Amino acid sequence: MDILEVKNLEVILKKNNKEIIKNISFSIGKNSCVGILGESGSGKSVTCKSILNILNDNFRVNGEIIFNGKNLIDCTEKEMKNIRGKQICMILQNPMTSFDPLFTIQNQMVETFLEHLDISSKEALDLAKESLEKMRMKEIDAVLKKYPHELSGGMLQRVMIAIAIALKPKLIIADEPTTAIDSLNQKDIIEEFKILKNEIAVSILFVTHDLGILSYLADKLIVMQNGKIVESGTTAEIINNHNHEHTNFLIETRRTLMKKFKEVADWTLNEGENKIYE
Known part of the structure; x- marks a missing residue:
C-alpha cells in the first residue's frame, strides 16, 4: 500500500504562466525509499515543497498529492500544520539554517516535541536524550547545552534526524541532506537513513544529485x-537498463568521477610509498 501518491502534479509560476513542474506522477510505498535524482534546477526541491504545501503565493499547484487519503493541495493551513512535523518530516540540505541561533539544541528539541506531542517538559527532555542516543551521539548532555553554531554540520544533521525519529512520522522528505557536510559525515548520515528505513519502518523520499547515495539507499529511482x-x-533497472539519454549522462558522469577519484587516490598512495623508500 502506498503512503504517498502524486498524480499529475503541475507547478506554475503565476507571473508568466511558466511550468516549473510538468505533469509528474509517482508513489511511495510503506517502509520504502524513493530517490529523486537530478541536476540543480531539475525541479526536485519544488516537488518536495509542493508535497508539504509550503510554496508561496507566486506559484499555482494543480493535480493531486494523496497522503493518508487526503489531497494535501486542498488542505487548509491549519490542517497542514497537523501534518507537517508529526506525520511528514522534512530534513533540509543546510542544517545550520534550520535551527534558531539564539536558542540551545535542548530548547529547540524540547519546544518541537511539546508542539507536536502531548507530553510534559520532562518527558520532552527525556525524549530528546533518547533520540540522540539512537543517533549514537556522544556526550549528549553537553550537546543539548550547545548553540547551533557550536556543532558541526554533521552533528546538526544528526540532531534533525533525531527529531524526526522522536516524532515518528510516516514519511521523511530528505532534500539533499548531505550537500553541506564533508564526505566522512556524509557516509555516517546515509547509514542513519538506512537504519531509519530498516528499523523504524518509515518511508523516505530522498532527493539528491548523487547517484552513489541513491544506489545504496533507494528502492526506486x-x-x-x-x-x-x-x-x-x-x-x-535505472542503473543497469536505463533508456533515457539524461539518465545515461548522470550515470556516466558518476562513473567518470569515481574513476578519476580512484586514479588520484592510487597516485597519492603510490607517491606516499615512493617517499617512504626514498
Whole structure:
C-alpha cells in the first residue's frame, strides 16, 4: 500500500504562466525509499515543497498529492500544520539554517516535541536524550547545552534526524541532506537513513544529485530533468537498463568521477610509498 501518491502534479509560476513542474506522477510505498535524482534546477526541491504545501503565493499547484487519503493541495493551513512535523518530516540540505541561533539544541528539541506531542517538559527532555542516543551521539548532555553554531554540520544533521525519529512520522522528505557536510559525515548520515528505513519502518523520499547515495539507499529511482520525470523504475533497472539519454549522462558522469577519484587516490598512495623508500 502506498503512503504517498502524486498524480499529475503541475507547478506554475503565476507571473508568466511558466511550468516549473510538468505533469509528474509517482508513489511511495510503506517502509520504502524513493530517490529523486537530478541536476540543480531539475525541479526536485519544488516537488518536495509542493508535497508539504509550503510554496508561496507566486506559484499555482494543480493535480493531486494523496497522503493518508487526503489531497494535501486542498488542505487548509491549519490542517497542514497537523501534518507537517508529526506525520511528514522534512530534513533540509543546510542544517545550520534550520535551527534558531539564539536558542540551545535542548530548547529547540524540547519546544518541537511539546508542539507536536502531548507530553510534559520532562518527558520532552527525556525524549530528546533518547533520540540522540539512537543517533549514537556522544556526550549528549553537553550537546543539548550547545548553540547551533557550536556543532558541526554533521552533528546538526544528526540532531534533525533525531527529531524526526522522536516524532515518528510516516514519511521523511530528505532534500539533499548531505550537500553541506564533508564526505566522512556524509557516509555516517546515509547509514542513519538506512537504519531509519530498516528499523523504524518509515518511508523516505530522498532527493539528491548523487547517484552513489541513491544506489545504496533507494528502492526506486525517479530521474528528473527540466521539471519532468524522464525515467523511473527500480534502482537496479535505472542503473543497469536505463533508456533515457539524461539518465545515461548522470550515470556516466558518476562513473567518470569515481574513476578519476580512484586514479588520484592510487597516485597519492603510490607517491606516499615512493617517499617512504626514498
